Amino acid sequence: HATILAVAAQKGGVGKTTTSVSLASALARYHGKRVLLVDLDPQGHVTTALKAHVRPGGGLMSKVLTDDRSGLEVMDIVTSTDIENLDVTPFDPRLAEAEDLLSTRIGKEFILRDALKVTRSHYDVIVLDCPPNQGNLTLNGLCASDSVLIPCDPSPLALKGVEALVQTITAVASRLNPDIDVMGVLLTRVDGRNRSLNDTIESDIAERFGDAVLPMRIGINSSLAKAQVEGRDIFAFDESSRGAQQYRELSDAVAAAL
Amino acid sequence: HATILAVAAQKGGVGKTTTSVSLASALARYHGKRVLLVDLDPQGHVTTALKAHVRPGGGLMSKVLTDDRSGLEVMDIVTSTDIENLDVTPFDPRLAEAEDLLSTRIGKEFILRDALKVTRSHYDVIVLDCPPNQGNLTLNGLCASDSVLIPCDPSPLALKGVEALVQTITAVASRLNPDIDVMGVLLTRVDGRNRSLNDTIESDIAERFGDAVLPMRIGINSSLAKAQVEGRDIFAFDESSRGAQQYRELSDAVAAAL
Ligand SMILES: Nc1ncnc2c1ncn2[C@@H]1O[C@H](COP(=O)(O)OP(=O)(O)OP(=O)(O)O)[C@@H](O)[C@H]1O
Ligand SMILES: Nc1ncnc2c1ncn2[C@@H]1O[C@H](COP(=O)(O)OP(=O)(O)OP(=O)(O)O)[C@@H](O)[C@H]1O
Numbered sequence: 367h368a369t370i371l372a373v374a375a376q377k378g379g380v381g382k383t384t385t386s387v388s389l390a391s392a393l394a395r396y397h398g399k400r401v402l403l404v405d406l407d408p409q410g411h412v413t414t415a416l417k418a419h420v421r422p423g424g425g426l427m428s429k430v431l432t433d434d435r436s437g438l439e440v441m442d443i444v445t446s447t448d449i450e451n452l453d454v455t456p457f458d459p460r461l462a463e464a465e466d467l468l469s470t471r472i473g474k475e476f477i478l479r480d481a482l483k484v485t486r487s488h489y490d491v492i493v494l495d496c497p498p499n500q501g502n503l504t505l506n507g508l509c510a511s512d513s514v515l516i517p518c519d520p521s522p523l524a525l526k527g528v529e530a531l532v533q534t535i536t537a538v539a540s541r542l543n544p545d546i547d548v549m550g551v552l553l554t555r556v557d558g559r560n561r562s563l564n565d566t567i568e569s570d571i572a573e574r575f576g577d578a579v580l581p582m583r584i585g586i587n588s589s590l591a592k593a594q595v596e597g598r599d600i601f602a603f604d605e606s607s608r609g610a611q612q613y614r615e616l617s618d619a620v621a622a623a624l
Numbered sequence: 625h626a627t628i629l630a631v632a633a634q635k636g637g638v639g640k641t642t643t644s645v646s647l648a649s650a651l652a653r654y655h656g657k658r659v660l661l662v663d664l665d666p667q668g669h670v671t672t673a674l675k676a677h678v679r680p681g682g683g684l685m686s687k688v689l690t691d692d693r694s695g696l697e698v699m700d701i702v703t704s705t706d707i708e709n710l711d712v713t714p715f716d717p718r719l720a721e722a723e724d725l726l727s728t729r730i731g732k733e734f735i736l737r738d739a740l741k742v743t744r745s746h747y748d749v750i751v752l753d754c755p756p757n758q759g760n761l762t763l764n765g766l767c768a769s770d771s772v773l774i775p776c777d778p779s780p781l782a783l784k785g786v787e788a789l790v791q792t793i794t795a796v797a798s799r800l801n802p803d804i805d806v807m808g809v810l811l812t813r814v815d816g817r818n819r820s821l822n823d824t825i826e827s828d829i830a831e832r833f834g835d836a837v838l839p840m841r842i843g844i845n846s847s848l849a850k851a852q853v854e855g856r857d858i859f860a861f862d863e864s865s866r867g868a869q870q871y872r873e874l875s876d877a878v879a880a881a882l
């Protein structure tokens with residue numbers, strides 16, 4: 367029975383996809399977990415970031431979410447990768463329409479949860495890459511999840527987004543998904559050269575979120591961006607890079623908490 | 625009769641807000657233009673980024689967009705700043721709901737355009753900061769605009785987003801707003817240290833978008849991020865910084881094209 371982890375942040379560009387892909391891959395590669403990486407973002411960047419690994423095939427996530435009669439589970443539309451133990455949901459150009467179509471459906475928040483009922487027994491971990499907003503796709507992600515990882519880069523704009531998301535998670539917990547918890551806030555894209563900026567933001571974040579801030583940090587590391595140009599995960603691109611080491615460290619902490 | 629410029633990109637974190645705020649402020653400060661900066665992003669980061677300048681007051685953008693009987697124009701809900709010639713629309717916590725509410729309205733794409741009919745005569749330029757998606761708020765922005773500026777950071781994920789947006793603009797031009805054009809793609813957050821990454825992406829972008837790529841670039845500059853911690857625009861924070869100079873250069877080009 368898989369643990370479901372949403373990687374979510376309202377703020378754009380804080381490293382949700384980079385974190386989802388790197389974490390999912392590290393759990394599969396280094397912890398022998400059977401992992402499913404679900405792309406809930408209409409941008410479809412899971413497929414872009416892993417294009418050298420993702421095998422053709424699979425179906426449409428939008429059909430699972432909006433076609434009641436389809437009876438499809440998420441596992442019916444996944445495709446495999448050449449990374450052992452890692453499956454993904456492929457890019458779906460119609461996923462943006464699902465955002466709109468969901469808003470008038472009865473029980474709209476539970477559609478993804480219900481489409482993972484059987485799928486959960488086929489994996490150890492399911493990671494959900496969420497889009498940069500708090501719309502219906504992210505809401506479905508939160509209602510299907512056991513835990514939420516919130517990437518945040520050292521900026522006042524990203525920090526504001528964390529507060530908004532934590533409020534949403536509290537509302538989700540009280541009305542829709544009592545089991546959900548916040549795994550933590552992960553500081554990403556930390557630029558070692560900007561000491562004064564980092565210190566300002568880090569003390570702000572510590573003040574507001576205290577222990578919820580994870581001890582490991584992901585520094586700015588051009589290998590992470592270069593790996594994406596090639597469509598390879600960071601471990602295939604350069605296993606000795608700082609980005610690979612830091613995301614592997616994150617996977618150690620997550621695997622221990624499963 | 626104001627020129628309306630949408631600053632849009634589906635990809636998150638590429639510098640839409642930083643560009644909107646810096647450009648709007650530079651046009652007001654250095655070109656004597658009467659400027660209105662409209663925040664179409666439910667995150668409300670225009671107000672966060674300018675919190676030291678924005679005066680209290682103003683109304684709710686969500687009311688303008690979703691309350692037919694209100695008869696409100698955008699100018700009825702703006703507030704001023706202490707930057708001469710610059711007004712903004714204040715943060716509206718209910719703007720996220722407007723995204724959903726708009727999807728079932730007749731003529732949903734033209735609601736903002738119509739709410740700017742009289743407002744346009746009170747300003748020289750109206751800049752629209754769009755959210756990181758192609759939903760109903762961004763669609764309203766595109767349908768109300770004369771021109772679109774597309775920020776793009778040097779990454780394969782951002783590049784993919786530019787293609788998706790250009791396709792949407794083409795569809796908007798053929799069916800909803802024949803006057804719209806692409807002002808250009810603005811390369812942002814360019815890190816001088818990553819020569820090989822930049823060269824790969826820049827040649828990719830030039831190949832696909834040719835002359836649409838603007839000649840000026842915005843380099844990574846910590847002053848831009850530090851200014852946001854203080855809620856000041858880059859010109860009030862450090863007029864001599866590279867970020868200030870590059871955004872001023874952008875404003876020169878935009879003012880010349882008005
Ligand atoms: N630690 C890092 N070091 C260097 N570059 C990074 C790092 N993390 C992310 N990036 C780069 O920053 C950009 C934003 O990251 P990413 O796309 O993963 O964020 P996101 O939150 O998923 O964005 P969106 O909101 O658009 O979904 C990407 O170009 C990525 O390559
Ligand atoms: N040229 C730059 N140099 C350094 N930092 C920058 C630069 N441009 C933007 N930033 C920083 O990068 C982050 C993303 O920028 P910004 O929030 O303007 O992007 P956005 O596209 O509006 O994001 P969103 O998709 O969430 O609306 C911010 O923390 C901002 O301070």
Ligand SMILES: [Mg+2]
Nearest residue numbers: 382383407411
């Ligand atoms: Mg992403």
Ligand SMILES: [Mg+2]
Nearest residue numbers: 640641665669
């Ligand atoms: Mg923004």
